[in-house]
Amino acid sequence: MSEAKLPADQKDPAADPLHSDRDHPVENKAAKGMTRRGFLKGAGVTAAGTALLEGAQVFSREALAATRGEVSGVKEYGPGPVQVSLQVNGKEQNVLIEPRSTLADALRLDLGLTGTKVVCDRGACSACTVLLDNVPINSCMTLAMDAVGHRVTTIEGLAKDGEMHPVQAAFVKHDALQCGFCTPGMVMTCSALLEKNPKPTEEDVRTAIAGNLCRCGTYPKIFAATLEVAGVSSPEVTPKA
Amino acid sequence: MATTKVPISTDVVSDVVAEAIPAGMEMVMMPVGIPGYTLRQEQRTIPATEPPVLPINADLKFIGRSPERWDGHAKVSGQARYTADVQLPGMLYAKFANSNVPHAKVVAVDTSAAEKVPGVKGVFVIENLLGSAKLLNPALDVSKYPIIRYAGQPIAAVAATSPQIAEDAARRIKIQYEARPFVVAMEQARQADAPMVFPGPANEEGTAGGGGGAADVPQTGNIHGPSVNTHGDVEQGFKEADVVVESHYTTQVQVHNALESHGVVADWKPGLLTVWASTQGTASVREGLAGFFRLPKSQVRVITEFMGGGFGAKFGPGNPGVVAAALSKQTGLPVRLMLDRKEEQLSVGNRPSSDQTLKIGARKDGTLTAVQLVSYGTAGCGTGAGCAGPATNMYQYDSLRTEENDVFTNAGPGTAFRAPGHPQGAFALEQTIDELAERLKMDPLDLRDKIDRNSARRVERQVIRESAIWKTRNAKPNVDSGHIKRGVGVAQGVWYRNISMDSAAEVRVHQDGSVEVLSAVQDIGGGIKTVMAQILSEQFGVPPQQVSVKIGDTNYPVGPNSGGSVTTASLTPAVRDAAWQAAQKFLAGVAPALGATPEDLVLVDGEVRSRSGKMAPITFRRAAAKMNTSEVSAQARRIPDYDRKAYETYGGVDVAEIEVDVEVGLIRVKRILAAHDCGRPMNPQQTKSQINGGVIQGMSYALYEDRLLDPNYGLMVNPNLDRYQIAGSREIPQIEVHLVQSYIGQSSTDASGIGEPGGIIATPAAIANAFYNATGVRMRSLPMTPAAVLTALAHSQQKKETA
Structure with a gap:
């Protein structure tokens, strides 16, 4: 976290949501109140819901501040768009996003990187898997602002110099795809597995993609493709232990 | 190509003389049958303009081989552009406001607050709902807005400059309901005093994928049916039977859950409506939109370059298609409307449930004297829950009577789902055939040889008979003494050459x-x-x-x-x-x-x-x-099939090896061998991919999937992928696919499809038969969850103790 880059236009450390625990000047409380109301209004909850949520938020903020021995000091964003810089596939890109934007939405809608798919939008299917500093994450469950300062790799960034990543090539060879909608997420997860564990067992592959759902039933060929890249011989997918 | 047309001169083939070859036609010899078993040359009279007869796959260079998927690179690299990926300049994002009650009359829809949200460009209130069954006499239920017949029914939609704004605004649409009594459980809906889903007879239109029930049938209360089919005299048939097996089976509602949801991007310009659609039928979407908006088909263009799965649920524009087009027309801007996962589970189709009473009589030699099926099933506020296909079309019998009933409930309309009715029907039929085999002291494959005339399935059974899995099967059930019991079971599927x-x-x-x-x-x-x-x-x-x-x-x-x-x-x-x-x-x-x-x-x-x-x-x-x-x-x-004397059925035979942990009720599928035929396999690798998919979807249906509705509120309690369970990587068994080439001499490629015959029909029944083989207890209900397994085992134990 300490290496994280700040949004290009906001040099104040407090401006970075990832660094809210740093020392920084106390914000103007009135402005903060406005911001919070604005945020809640933007979220479109009903009047009753607003009161409830606002109470909850105040409570949690105060509780948080108390545990830290601070009075306040969290800079808030929104509901209006904020300019941030995301490092995607090796390139720094400035995007103007609503603070509530997920990383998946920022990639797909703002950067046009539509290879990342959104299926369940709540972290149950992993179709939206991207790498954050080489770790596979669900981009639908990650705020874009939380990716600031981290290296984001999407399916579009996996090929090097026009050459498919070995996992991509093996997926094609083994026909480890049908409709193709889970495929980018599967490829990201399997490539991340091999980075971490170059000689996985089939059980390792099953575990790695346990969160990735496929409805066409490509699993057996995904196991075979990934194991082939690892040079692990598995002519037939073996039954689980 | 190695083979060319072989003209047959009429003076050589004597029996041809009688039938003069019509003008413009010629006689050719075509490969027919199964290589290694029944392959032969048969003559066909075909148009002279047809290309030369293709030899069998072994003699071809590209057809029948497995070059890599043509668009594989685009799909693994993220370059493939699906409907949800289409972005057009100025495009708006639309979002539905849906009913949160299962049965109501909508009295008023107030969109004023939604319209005031900055960024909202258009609002549309639905007055003509698609997908659900419709009252034959609309005067029975007069309402400005469609009657709400299920929770999740779309009512209105907004189009805004961002998806978030659209979602915010859709929540501000105020809907005033006049609530009605509702019923979501089929058993309750069948009762005479149950709340009526429709106040009179109603029909649902089928789609290009099938679905939709019989139209000209009686309707009593919520029961739409029966649709009756008879052949011969079943009463007489049962009298002639030496053995009669009668059992009751139930299956659950399954939701398609294609990973790409239903949706479109609609761009209404003067003179041309362009629609990118996640659809199984560009033609069906064009036809639907042209009909709905009274546009010439020449002014509607539908584009589906890539689509993320459908499994039967994606035909026609549906509510998302017409609403997006209407909003685009209204705003003058392109509009994207993709359903979210919850909407996908509630409003765009499912595989109906079934409740089947199946009775089959057989002689000592195994021949079937009578088959009788009475089925009920709910397709929610739609129809199409019939499941008599396998009982009617798989085996030979002297007599048959089937009665299929739809039961209306306050739930989302069912639609075609991969082999409509067939996994349900095969689940009952194939267990009954196994029971008959046991009563007749016959091997289950031998009994099927006796009553199934399909030559491809005969070969497939032989493949199974010689397989390692089958050879390990104990003919006697429940022989393992520990808490893990192993079982092997077989079942067949039937599909049709459409x-x-x-x-x-x-x-x-x-x-x-x-x-x-x-x-x-x-x-x-x-x-x-x-x-x-x-x-x-x-x-x-x-x-x-x-x-x-x-x-x-x-x-x-x-x-x-x-x-x-x-x-x-x-x-x-x-x-x-x-x-x-x-x-x-x-x-x-x-x-x-x-x-x-x-x-x-x-x-x-x-x-x-x-x-x-x-x-x-x-x-x-x-x-x-x-x-x-x-x-x-x-x-x-396409020209008609060359020489279609009989309605061709085809299919496959699956064998499953499972382990049942009788202490915790868990079923683990270890291995599946699936032997299938689909005419000439054009690309065996892709064909096997689809069969893997059918097997896995069938296993998932058999063991995990279940749409759960809360009877008190009428809401789906698991409308997402975290609670609606689908088989994942850890559950996948070892799957071996054996493709049987079966040439039928019907077209210039002689190909058939595999999407439906492959796996989804036979696998659930094969697992059920394997369960019996493992435990000696029949699972007559799906899904076979641990709770259901423990209940069945305990029930059987109780029966033994009482006996």
Whole structure:
């Protein structure tokens, strides 16, 4: 976290949501109140819901501040768009996003990187898997602002110099795809597995993609493709232990 | 190509003399049967314009081989652009406001607050709902807005400059309901005093994928039916039976859950409505939109370059299609409307449940004297829960009576789902056949040999009989003494040779030697693009990856709607015919420059050759440079099957090896061997991919999937992928697929489809039979969850103790 880059236009450390625990000047409380109301209004909850949520938020903020021995000091964003810089596939890109934007939405809608798919939008299917500093994450469950300062790799960034990543090539060879909608997420997860564990067992592959759902039933060929890249011989997918 | 047409002179084949060959037709010999078993040559009378007869796969270079998926690279690299990925300048994002009650009359819809949200550009209130059954007499339930008959029914929609704004605004639409009593459980809906889902007779239209129930049937309360089918006299049949088995089975509602949700991007411009749609039928979407908005079809263009799965649920524009188009018309801007996962589970279809009482009588030799099925099933506020297909079409019998009933409930309408009715029907039928085999002291495969005349399935049973899995099967059930009990079971599936005559393709040959094929057909994941490329490769000798395949656009010649496993069977002959005709035009075009006559030239293995040997062979590419025009093209459409004397059924036989932990009720599927036929397999690797998919979806249906509705509130309690369980990587068994080539001599490619016959029908029943083999207890209800397994085991134990 300490290496994280700040949004290009906001040099104040407090401006970075990832660094809210740093020392920084106390914000103007009135402005903060406005911001919070604005945020809640933007979220479109009903009047009753607003009161409830606002109470909850105040409570949690105060509780948080108390545990830290601070009075306040969290800079808030929104509901209006904020300019941030995301490092995607090796390139720094400035995007103007609503603070509530997920990383998946920022990639797909703002950067046009539509290879990342959104299926369940709540972290149950992993179709939206991207790498954050080489770790596979669900981009639908990650705020874009939380990716600031981290290296984001999407399916579009996996090929090097026009050459498919070995996992991509093996997926094609083994026909480890049908409709193709889970495929980018599967490829990201399997490539991340091999980075971490170059000689996985089939059980390792099953575990790695346990969160990735496929409805066409490509699993057996995904196991075979990934194991082939690892040079692990598995002519037939073996039954689980 | 190695084989050419073999004309049969009438003076040689005596029995042909009687039937004169009609003008424009000719007699050919075609491979028919199963290589290694029954392969032979049969004669067919076919149009003289048809291309030469294709030999069996072993004698071909591209067809019947497994070149890599044509668009595989696009799909693994994230370049494939699906409907949800389409972004147009100024595009708006639309979001539905849905009912949160299961049954109500909508009194008022107030959109004023939504309209005031900054960024909202359009609001639309639905007055004509699609998908649900409709009252035959609308006067029985007069309402300005459609009656709410299920929770999640779309009511209105907003279009805004961002998805978030659209979602915010949709929540501000105020809907005033007049609540009505509701019923979501089928058993309750069947009661005489149950709340009525419809106040009178109602019908649901089927789609290009099937679904929709019988229309001309009685309706009493919520019961729409029976739809009756009889053959012979079942009463007499049961009298003649030596053994009668009667049992009751139930199956749950399954939700399609294709990973890409339903949705469109609609761009209404004067004179042209362009719609990108996640659909199984570009033709069906165009037809639906043209009909709904009274536009000429020529002014509606539908594009589906890639789509993320459908499994039967994606035909026609549906509510998302018409609402997005209406909002685009209203705002003058393109509108994207993709359903979220919850909407996907509630409002766009499901596999209906079933409640079946199946009674079969047999003689001592195994022959069936009578088959009787009474079924009920709910497709929510739709129809189409019939499941008599397998009982009617798989085996030989003396007599049959089936009664299928739909039961209306306050739930989302069912629709076609991969082999509609067949997994349910096979679950009951195949367990009953196994019970009969046990009563008759026959081997389950031997009994099926006795009553199933289909020659491909006979071979498939032989494959199973000789398999390692089957050889480990204990004929006696429940022999393992520990808490893990192993079992092996077999079951069969049946499907039908459906053909869509709306299948056409154009093939173009260019002067630079490039070739392309165009059709409006869509690739729903089966891989039709690859197969189309292979057909051109076979004709022109160009590698498949160098063939341009342009599909999924109604600007191209009409393509079949991909439902009923029709795509490959319907389209490939049109592609081959177009390729053949384009090749003939090409030869005519280059003949003068080559100093030859067109009749003397043939295009074989990527070379233009002279039949007479007057000219040295020249590569297709070099010859193309000598074309007298920059392009030649030919368009062909599907012609009827060559010689269809009988309605062809086909299918497969699956064997499952499972382990049941009788202490915790957990079933683990260890191995599945699936032996299937689909005419000529055009690309065996892709075919096997689809069968893997059917097997896995079938296993998932058998063990995990269940749409749960809360009877107190009428809401789905698991409308997402975290609670609606689907088989994942840890559950996948070892799957072996055995493809049986079964030539039937019906078209220029002789291909059939595999989407439905492969796995989804037979696998659940095979697992059920394996469960019996493991435990000696029948699972008569799906899904076979640990709780259901423990209940069944305990119930059986109780019965034993009482006895």
